Amino acid sequence: MASSPEIIAVNQAEPPFYWGLDVGGTGIKIGLVDQVGQTLAFEKIPTRESEGADSAVERIGDVVDAIKARLGSNGQIAAAGQIAAAGLGAPGPMDLPTGYLVAPPQLPSWWNYPIRDRVAERLQLPVSFLNDGNAAAYGEFWLGSGRDDSSMVLLTLGTGVGGGIIVDGELVNGVNSFGSECGHIVIDPSPTAQLCVWGGGRGQLEAYASASGVVQRTRQRLTEGADSSLSGLLGGENTELTAKRVYEAALKGDELALKIIDETAYWLGIGITTLVHTLDPGSIVLGGAMNFGGVDCAIGQRFLAGIALEFKNRTFDNVFAGTTIKFANLGADAGYLGVAGFARHEHTTKQPAI
Amino acid sequence: MASSPEIIAVNQAEPPFYWGLDVGGTGIKIGLVDQVGQTLAFEKIPTRESEGADSAVERIGDVVDAIKARLGSNGQIAAAGQIAAAGLGAPGPMDLPTGYLVAPPQLPSWWNYPIRDRVAERLQLPVSFLNDGNAAAYGEFWLGSGRDDSSMVLLTLGTGVGGGIIVDGELVNGVNSFGSECGHIVIDPSPTAQLCVWGGGRGQLEAYASASGVVQRTRQRLTEGADSSLSGLLGGENTELTAKRVYEAALKGDELALKIIDETAYWLGIGITTLVHTLDPGSIVLGGAMNFGGVDCAIGQRFLAGIALEFKNRTFDNVFAGTTIKFANLGADAGYLGVAGFARHEHTTKQPAI
Structure with missing residues (x-):
């Protein structure tokens, strides 16, 4: 299936940019966010849990490639190098230091899966990894109800x-x-x-x-x-x-x-x-x-x-x-915005694991 | 009353040094602590709540002067300049940003008293200010049960x-x-x-x-x-x-x-x-x-x-x-050690208020 991401016009995109990837039991949200929180592109794809985690990581990669191609061709981003890192949120229980999903009840066939590193390999970017609740909190803190x-x-x-x-x-x-x-x-x-x-x-x-x-x-x-x-x-x-x-x-x-x-x-x-x-x-x-x-x-x-x-x-x-x-x-957008913001935070304060 | 602080021999005192001041309802503990947590000198004086807070600050200053004189004369510390900052713990409710005691039940005649700045003036040092519970926690974290x-x-x-x-x-x-x-x-x-x-x-x-x-x-x-x-x-x-x-x-x-x-x-x-x-x-x-x-x-x-x-x-x-x-x-020492450690932490990571 060809990906058809939504490209969002912003007045002035401010690099560097960050991927926000929010993995849930039914859908995966993928956004490209600039450093002041503007979304340049967005797509939601089905999780298709039963097809396995590797397949989902590959489909995330396809969307990411499609967005990069679209934005590159319309001049919104000058080069892939302007994308600094990715943030990834997922349901727990998880192991943050090693980047593993441990036993999320919504994703029974993805248990003990090294999702952080698989996404990092596919995207060739450092990935910051978070629990979905903390991801949404960081979104509201960065851009939403808690921004002050x-x-x-x-x-x-x-x-x-x-x-x-x-x-x-x-x-x-x-x-x-x-x-x-x-x-x-x-x-x-x-x-x-x-x-x-x-x-x-x-x-x-x-x-x-x-x-x-x-x-x-x-x-x-x-x-x-x-x-x-x-x-x-x-x-x-x-x-x-x-x-x-x-x-x-x-x-x-x-x-x-x-x-x-x-x-x-x-x-x-x-x-x-x-x-x-x-x-x-x-x-x-x-x-x-x-x-x-x-x-x-x-x-x-x-x-x-x-x-x-x-x-x-x-x-x-x-x-x-x-x-x-x-x-x-921020409604249901808090998660992908939050992980993008957390990736930005880690990128500017310390070097996350790749 | 002349102060007679206990001077404690340590093998190798490591400057800079920090005062740990732990104010309670009945007693005030005053310790001089080096940067690895060794106590060089210690004294406990009565709080004498009814005599007022200004009097207590003055008596803290007298003990501090006596300890500096004693340690200076026996060569334990080379100069007052080796003392970098002081930590101050007290019972709440308090206002940490302004450095005020607000309404501690144990100190009824000290309410709304700018204790942090008064101590800073008397000691001519930056003072880091903490709630007594957090002070004890920081002590156990730095040197005690939570040191690892x-x-x-x-x-x-x-x-x-x-x-x-x-x-x-x-x-x-x-x-x-x-x-x-x-x-x-x-x-x-x-x-x-x-x-x-x-x-x-x-x-x-x-x-x-x-x-x-x-x-x-x-x-x-x-x-x-x-x-x-x-x-x-x-x-x-x-x-x-x-x-x-x-x-x-x-x-x-x-x-x-x-x-x-x-x-x-x-x-x-x-x-x-x-x-x-x-x-x-x-x-x-x-x-x-x-x-x-x-x-x-x-x-x-x-x-x-x-x-x-x-x-x-x-x-x-x-x-x-x-x-x-x-x-x-650490028992009852956790408080003064904790504020000394917190003063060290603030001194090495940011500039506390003077």
């Missing part, structure tokens, strides 16, 4: 809860490549606390604040007989009751849906208290698909206010006053 | 629970000077959870894992009629039942005392899970007076094993395997 912050914590609310932590401009990647796994902080120690659907431990934030957690709690209340416009979804396919449906019901004033969203805010307020008392980042950014309409929607605003209220109840006045909780604003 | 670690979390178990976090060699001081306040992470969200005796929020680690928390829980069980050799202390003065007494009873096999220590380990295991899933530091160091005999005592070993067991139950195998939980080994 010195430190920042991102919580991504999606099927699970991911996270990324930046302290004084540096990512917390961890000694075992397990830093910033904020979805796995313990918020309820009870032996009967909620179990994470993804196999994490009991009572961890992910079980309460993810879209899966929202569905799980809604299903439970409906089974217990709660009166709600969502009841009709209970008997249907397991896939019909979603966090998006809960949000839509809340928009129409459904009391159960509003209660579930308020509870989600409550649990996030507890988790955020713990993260702030550990890191005092000044800035908490909420990303991921589950934003209940975001800052422009009354439900999103209610969600944010509920989180802030619980945090206020549990922290000190000056810490509350010195902390901002806000929505992310 | 790249990242580390210290939990100090004393009257309260303090903390200090180092990520890739850098302290987490926080945007509001409230970083590393690990005693304030939430480990029990219940509305009836334990309240911290120091006025922190409900259900926070400090309420469960401090000496005060241990006493509080022991008192409660005794009041409920628990059978224990400690019962005799219940009717006495409030000061008679201490964490040390609980430890001594445990040494003699008292079942309630052992149960209280096991519970403390359980709560710490939960808190440590959260800290590791946030920071993945590879190393957790337990400092403070409440160490139940430490690593050479069966009770201390049982305490450590209990913490590790709860952590193991709640984390992933590779994260458990890649994390060490151990006791601190």
Whole structure:
């Protein structure tokens, strides 16, 4: 299949340039980003997990070659030498020092694969390697909601809860490549606390604040007989009751849906208290698909206010006053932009592994 | 009062030298430390809180002058110019950027005092300023239990629970000077959870894992009629039942005392899970007076094993395997050594404020 990348006109591209490669379970995003964060070219290709990792690396290389050819022919970039490095984000668990994917559940046939070095060989560039949560955090920190912050914590609310932590401009990647796994902080120690659907431990934030957690709690209340416009979804396919449906019901004033969203805010307020008392980042950014309409929607605003209220109840006045909780604003682009930015950061501060 | 500092013979003092000043509610420790961490001179003076902060700064200056005179006359240091900077640790809340003590409960008449700059003026040296918990953490990281670690979390178990976090060699001081306040992470969200005796929020680690928390829980069980050799202390003065007494009873096999220590380990295991899933530091160091005999005592070993067991139950195998939980080994010296080391770090990496 011939690649047809989107070429984006920018007024003044500022070299050097960096590839941002964001590998997920269903799609791979490939962007070429300049040093002030402008995207010069972008393409998303299917992951095709079952075809294996080598095939995906080859297809990434094909897109990269196609973009280079297109940009070279229209004069956007003068030479391949203006591309300094690549950033690569992928789901964990991974081993950052050796550049291996270890056992990502979304990519079962790619386990124990030296993805960083294979991409480096194909692209003939140094590659900076990151966990996808930290990649998105770095994107929001560089170009998004946290662009004016010195430190920042991102919580991504999606099927699970991911996270990324930046302290004084540096990512917390961890000694075992397990830093910033904020979805796995313990918020309820009870032996009967909620179990994470993804196999994490009991009572961890992910079980309460993810879209899966929202569905799980809604299903439970409906089974217990709660009166709600969502009841009709209970008997249907397991896939019909979603966090998006809960949000839509809340928009129409459904009391159960509003209660579930308020509870989600409550649990996030507890988790955020713990993260702030550990890191005092000044800035908490909420990303991921589950934003209940975001800052422009009354439900999103209610969600944010509920989180802030619980945090206020549990922290000190000056810490509350010195902390901002806000929505992310790069959406699904945060990952490829973040790894491009991290490659730029490593390229300008140290020499990454090739 | 003439100062009579202890002068310590070292084989080969390595300049430059750094003052380590550790200000506490009852005493102030003053050490002169060389660049490999050897202490050349040391004195502890009373804080005399009620006499005011200016008086204490003056008395610190007198000790510093006396040490310089003594070391100069015996040839240990060639010139005052070999002393490069000072580190200053104090209890929070504080404002690190401006160098103010804000409202330390132990120092009620010193609130809103510009201690960093006053010390800098008196000593005519740049001063690096730290929270006491972070100071102790930096001491253990530089010279103590964490000396071989790249990242580390210290939990100090004393009257309260303090903390200090180092990520890739850098302290987490926080945007509001409230970083590393690990005693304030939430480990029990219940509305009836334990309240911290120091006025922190409900259900926070400090309420469960401090000496005060241990006493509080022991008192409660005794009041409920628990059978224990400690019962005799219940009717006495409030000061008679201490964490040390609980430890001594445990040494003699008292079942309630052992149960209280096991519970403390359980709560710490939960808190440590959260800290590791946030920071993945590879190393957790337990400092403070409440160490139940430490690593050479069966009770201390049982305490450590209990913490590790709860952590193991709640984390992933590779994260458990890649994390060490151990006791601190600098004792009460960690603070002044830590600020001296931090002054050295700032002096060699950036210019601190004078």
